[in-house]
Amino acid sequence: xxxxxxxxxxxxxxxxxxxxxxxxxxxxxxxxxxxxxxxxxxxxxxxxxxxxxxxxxxxxxxxxxxxxxxxxxxxxxxxxxxxxxxxxxxxxxxxxxxxxxxxxxxxxxxxxxxxxxxxxxxxxxxxxxxxxxxxxxxxxxxxxxxxxxxxxxxxxxxxxxxxxxxxxxxxxxxxxxxxxxxxxxxxxxxxxxxxxxxxxxxxxxxxxxxxxxxxxxxxxxxxxxxxxxxxxxxxxxxxxxxxxxxxxxxxxxxxxxxxxxxxxxxxxxxxxxxxxxxxxxxxxxxxxxxxxxxxxxxxxxxxxxxxxxxxxxxxxxxxxxxxxxxxxxxxxxxxxxxxxxxxxxxxxxxxxxxxxxxxxxxxxxxxxxxxxxxxxxxxxxxxxxxxxxxxxxxxxxxxxxxxxxxxxxxxxxxxxxxxxxxxxxxxxxxxxxxxxxxxxxxxxxxxxxxxxxxxxxxxxxxxxxxxxxxxxxxxxxxxxxxxxxxxxxxxxxxxxxxxxxxxxxxxxxxxxxxxxxxxxxxxxxxxxxxxxxxxxxxxxxxxxxxxxxxxxxxxxxxxxxxxxxxxxxxxxxxxxxxxxxxxxxxxx
Amino acid sequence: xxxxxxxxxxxxxxxxxxxxxxxxxxxxxxxxxxxxxxxxxxxxxxxxxxxxxxxxxxxxxxxxxxxxxxxxxxxxxxxxxxxxxxxxxxxxxxxxxxxxxxxxxxxxxxxxxxxxxxxxxxxxxxxxxxxxxxxxxxxxxxxxxxxxxxxxxxxxxxxxxxxxxxxxxxxxxxxxxxxxxxxxxxxxxxxxxxxxxxxxxxxxxxxxxxxxxxxxxxxxxxxxxxxxxxxxxxxxxxxxxxxxxxxxxxxxxxxxxxxxxxxxxxxxxxxxxxxxxxxxxxxxxxxxxxxxxxxxxxxxxxxxxxxxxxxxxxxxxxxxxxxxxxxxxxxxxxxxxxxxxxxxxxxxxxxxxxxxxxxxxxxxxxxxxxxxxxxxxxxxxxxxxxxxxxxxxxxxxxxxxxxxxxxxxx
Numbered sequence: 001x002x003x004x005x006x007x008x009x010x011x012x013x014x015x016x017x018x019x020x021x022x023x024x025x026x027x028x029x030x031x032x033x034x035x036x037x038x039x040x041x042x043x044x045x046x047x048x049x050x051x052x053x054x055x056x057x058x059x060x061x062x063x064x065x066x067x068x069x070x071x072x073x074x075x076x077x078x079x080x081x082x083x084x085x086x087x088x089x090x091x092x093x094x095x096x097x098x099x100x101x102x103x104x105x106x107x108x109x110x111x112x113x114x115x116x117x118x119x120x121x122x123x124x125x126x127x128x129x130x131x132x133x134x135x136x137x138x139x140x141x142x143x144x145x146x147x148x149x150x151x152x153x154x155x156x157x158x159x160x161x162x163x164x165x166x167x168x169x170x171x172x173x174x175x176x177x178x179x180x181x182x183x184x185x186x187x188x189x190x191x192x193x194x195x196x197x198x199x200x201x202x203x204x205x206x207x208x209x210x211x212x213x214x215x216x217x218x219x220x221x222x223x224x225x226x227x228x229x230x231x232x233x234x235x236x237x238x239x240x241x242x243x244x245x246x247x248x249x250x251x252x253x254x255x256x257x258x259x260x261x262x263x264x265x266x267x268x269x270x271x272x273x274x275x276x277x278x279x280x281x282x283x284x285x286x287x288x289x290x291x292x293x294x295x296x297x298x299x300x301x302x303x304x305x306x307x308x309x310x311x312x313x314x315x316x317x318x319x320x321x322x323x324x325x326x327x328x329x330x331x332x333x334x335x336x337x338x339x340x341x342x343x344x345x346x347x348x349x350x351x352x353x354x355x356x357x358x359x360x361x362x363x364x365x366x367x368x369x370x371x372x373x374x375x376x377x378x379x380x381x382x383x384x385x386x387x388x389x390x391x392x393x394x395x396x397x398x399x400x401x402x403x404x405x406x407x408x409x410x411x412x413x414x415x416x417x418x419x420x421x422x423x424x425x426x427x428x429x430x431x432x433x434x435x436x437x438x439x440x441x442x443x444x445x446x447x448x449x450x451x452x453x454x455x456x457x458x459x460x461x462x463x464x465x466x467x468x469x470x471x472x473x474x475x476x477x478x479x480x481x482x483x484x485x486x487x488x489x490x491x492x493x494x495x496x497x498x499x500x501x502x503x504x505x506x507x508x509x510x511x512x513x514x515x516x517x518x519x520x521x522x523x524x525x526x527x528x529x530x531x532x533x534x535x536x537x538x539x540x541x542x543x544x545x546x547x548x549x550x551x552x553x554x555x556x557x558x559x560x561x562x563x564x565x566x567x568x569x570x571x572x573x574x575x576x577x578x579x580x581x582x583x584x585x586x587x588x
Numbered sequence: 589x590x591x592x593x594x595x596x597x598x599x600x601x602x603x604x605x606x607x608x609x610x611x612x613x614x615x616x617x618x619x620x621x622x623x624x625x626x627x628x629x630x631x632x633x634x635x636x637x638x639x640x641x642x643x644x645x646x647x648x649x650x651x652x653x654x655x656x657x658x659x660x661x662x663x664x665x666x667x668x669x670x671x672x673x674x675x676x677x678x679x680x681x682x683x684x685x686x687x688x689x690x691x692x693x694x695x696x697x698x699x700x701x702x703x704x705x706x707x708x709x710x711x712x713x714x715x716x717x718x719x720x721x722x723x724x725x726x727x728x729x730x731x732x733x734x735x736x737x738x739x740x741x742x743x744x745x746x747x748x749x750x751x752x753x754x755x756x757x758x759x760x761x762x763x764x765x766x767x768x769x770x771x772x773x774x775x776x777x778x779x780x781x782x783x784x785x786x787x788x789x790x791x792x793x794x795x796x797x798x799x800x801x802x803x804x805x806x807x808x809x810x811x812x813x814x815x816x817x818x819x820x821x822x823x824x825x826x827x828x829x830x831x832x833x834x835x836x837x838x839x840x841x842x843x844x845x846x847x848x849x850x851x852x853x854x855x856x857x858x859x860x861x862x863x864x865x866x867x868x869x870x871x872x873x874x875x876x877x878x879x880x881x882x883x884x885x886x887x888x889x890x891x892x893x894x895x896x897x898x899x900x901x902x903x904x905x906x907x908x909x910x911x912x913x914x915x916x917x918x919x920x921x922x923x924x925x926x927x928x929x930x931x932x933x934x935x936x937x938x939x940x941x942x943x944x945x946x947x948x949x950x951x952x953x954x955x956x957x958x959x960x961x962x963x964x965x966x967x968x969x970x971x972x973x974x975x976x977x978x979x980x981x982x983x984x985x986x987x988x989x990x991x992x993x994x995x996x997x998x
Binding site: 071073079085134137138139143145147148149150214217219283287334335342344379380438472475476478490491494497498505510513514515517521522524552556559562567570571 | 660913
């Protein structure tokens with residue numbers, strides 16, 4: 001016993017010595033000093049926490065700020081999506097053009113792109129200043145059609161359309177400008193923090209303080225809110241420091257070590273805040289409905305997170321030499337398009353995504369349960385949310401076993417069916433026990449807990465399969481064509497837009513609009529929640545069907561990897577014979 | 589299969605997997621097809637390249653166009669929507685053009701635009717078909733409209749769902765044709781014909797009252813005078829009323845409500861979240877007290893003096909039997925509640941969030957007063973969380989219940 005204890009003490013002492021010795025300079029064969037581990041914990045923690053805080057603010061119907069304070073009609077988000085869709089295709093094409101020209105554009109082309117973006121911004125700004133809808137016949141079918149949209153009128157439609165032009169031009173131009181200016185100095189992941197963080201903080205404060213939600217006319221409120229949030233979205237605050245840690249060391253073992261410990265530990269800050277924030281909400285007089293949450297609590301916590309992030313961002317380094325994204329070899333536009341369309345597994349995933357769109361527009365069931373059934377706030381809310389989030393942790397630890405024991409096909413079919421069954425139980429409970437809040441709520445919470453438990457392994461399997469699908473694409477096309485995967489969205493976008501209207505239109509019939517407090521009315525809550533859950537349940541059953549055609553297994557993956565290795569061997573050999581560099585290549 | 593055999597098979601399997609080696613000739617590395625998978629397509633032209641490109645573009649264009657078309661069709665609303673019934677038409681949905689402030693529900697109507705008039709506020713008229721009478725108004729026919737100020741209900745309307753005019757934020761008045769046999773209005777508030785049920789007190793009725801009693805602007809909380817409170821923020825429910833309908837007074841700007849002693853039922857969300865303006869940008873709970881009066885000949889809903897109402901006492905009427913779920917929720921300014929012995933059922937969250945903690949003190953409904961003793965109260969039907977809760981440490985705690993309580997003096 002004492003021998004074991006001595007051994008443990010020695011191990012701890014050795015570890016302490018190791019940390020002390022290599023606090024500022026890394027050990028031989030390693031690249032990251034332990035001091036940087038500490039920076040990763042705090043820096044990634046702050047960045048991750050900041051990005052999570054921003055989830056409280058967003059221009060979507062399930063955001064409490066939007067639903068309670070802005071009171072925007074539910075269907076209006078579908079109208080805005082529809083207005084923005086065509087321009088989305090145009091801007092995607094311009095973006096591809098920029099990529100095809102390697103990002104760092106020749107002067108002439110750069111000027112051309114800037115001009116294009118400038119014109120878009122000009123049109124956007126002018127449409128905000130002037131009311132272009134007045135150029136049309138106000139009695140004509142076009143204007144009367146725009147006037148008939150829920151929560152909109154012709155003026156608001158034109159201004160929303162213009163806002164998207166302004167946003168797209170602004171984001172595009174900034175992207176080229178800042179990328180060129182900051183990327184060489186700060187690397188490809190962190191650079192955006194340096195140009196975005198201050199305006200982002202300002203926007204977070206403005207969203208809480210600008211009284212846009214008090215504009216009495218709903219159509220005006222819609223377009224002004226859209227403009228406000230579009231401006232807010234121009235500036236990013238993604239979880240970029242965590243991305244950096246994926247490239248923190250050329251030593252694979254060291255990289256895995258950092259991602260396994262410091263990065264995972266860093267998430268604890270967010271877990272703590274996820275408990276503290278609702279507890280603070282509980283102390284406010286009007287709880288979640290208190291605007292002071294968005295005026296003080298969110299901006300202050302975000303600014304603190306942002307400050308820590310910026311303080312430590314410079315200390316977390318990217319150490320894998322790699323060309324910027326724009327410098328990587330480009331595949332011809334059409335070859336890329338046709339290449340990904342040959343990938344059967346991407347097609348299956350696309351079909352699954354399409355069926356999943358049946359649930360689009362559904363209200364966040366858990367939020368309704370917490371706010372409108374249980375009326376939760378404060379610590380009880382934090383604890384229930386934490387409990388359900390925790391449900392996914394134990395299965396996460398067992399993921400390797402499940403991934404080894406069951407095929408991807410089995411895991412995904414089980415996943416879809418388990419979600420279908422879980423939803424069906426919730427629907428039955430809410431339909432039959434709607435008035436018995438305690439029993440109905442308990443059943444729902446237990447089911448949510450189990451659904452969260454069964455979600456982790458399929459999520460991990462999905463990530464793993466994502467990499468494998470790219471390997472398969474590499475085998476098919478000689479390149480991974482990751483960016484071209486978005487092509488499927490071009491096809492599915494229009495369909496999902498339409499399918500996504502089914503539930504909101506249903507909800508409107510049952511009285512759901514911009515005033516969510518109809519959910520306090522038992523009869524309406526039952527219909528508003530249960531009908532979409534039934535539609536979603538059908539979707540989950542259907543989503544299991546495409547996976548029956550999934551035949552990409554370990555054996556095929558191994559064979560694909562063999563082909564890729566062989567290709568690498570042969571090309572490297574030829575390159576060596578021709579006296580070309582093979583640095584950075586991989587033989588397997 | 590024994591454990592040992594299983595283990596051996598597993599090990600063998602792993603070895604087999606690791607042992608996979610494909611002897612692909614150098615000139616076939618880009619064309620070698622893995623069995624069961626599609627053949628690679630690398631460095632060679634696509635067949636029908638241009639045709640495929642054209643199909644791709646056409647499919648995308650068609651998909652986007654169809655999507656926009658069908659989505660617009662789905663999102664487009666008629667201004668007035670009706671369903672035919674045996675005895676007439678049911679008014680099912682109203683989608684404001686953005687400029688309609690008055691709505692007449694009597695005959696099937698549609699908007700007719702005036703060609704050449706480019707002013708959207710005046711370039712239309714409402715055309716009615718007098719052969720098609722509206723006899724019913726469906727629930728949520730008007731939902732979150734913020735333009736309509738006056739609704740006129742015609743003589744033929746036989747049924748109006750209690751949730752028909754939900755969250756009409758600018759609605760000041762509901763006028764009912766005096767020949768309507770089923771409904772009537774008292775000074776812009778909707779009642780059933782025999783005035784036993786109050787059905788809709790418009791959300792912005794205070795604006796109508798301000799105009800009526802000569803107040804030019806809305807007064808904020810700190811500026812409210814006793815006269816303003818009396819004329820605009822006090823409502824006397826007529827003595828004939830026995831039922832406050834579902835959501836009938838929700839979101840109204842009222843500080844005091846006088847109920848008749850004959851009232852039996854307060855429905856779900858009937859007195860939900862009454863509020864007034866604290867300043868230009870914020871609202872605050874307004875309802876401070878509910879009173880009961882005994883005079884059974886009161887028809888005037890405007891409070892003039894207590895003498896007119898006869899004997900008055902604080903809180904809910906003796907004789908009240910049903911208090912619906914969320915009926916008084918979120919009225920944090922409410923000072924006193926007394927549950928009379930006659931109450932048989934209280935819905936869930938009936939008095940939810942009617943108190944809050946400030947400077948360590950519970951404000952609003954700090955104690956729930958109940959006429960009967962604990963044993964008798966336990967025999968009543970009571971919903972979950974009917975009693976308000978206040979913040980206690982980081983959790984919530986029910987306020988105290990004062991059983992066998994005496995009603996407080998007014």
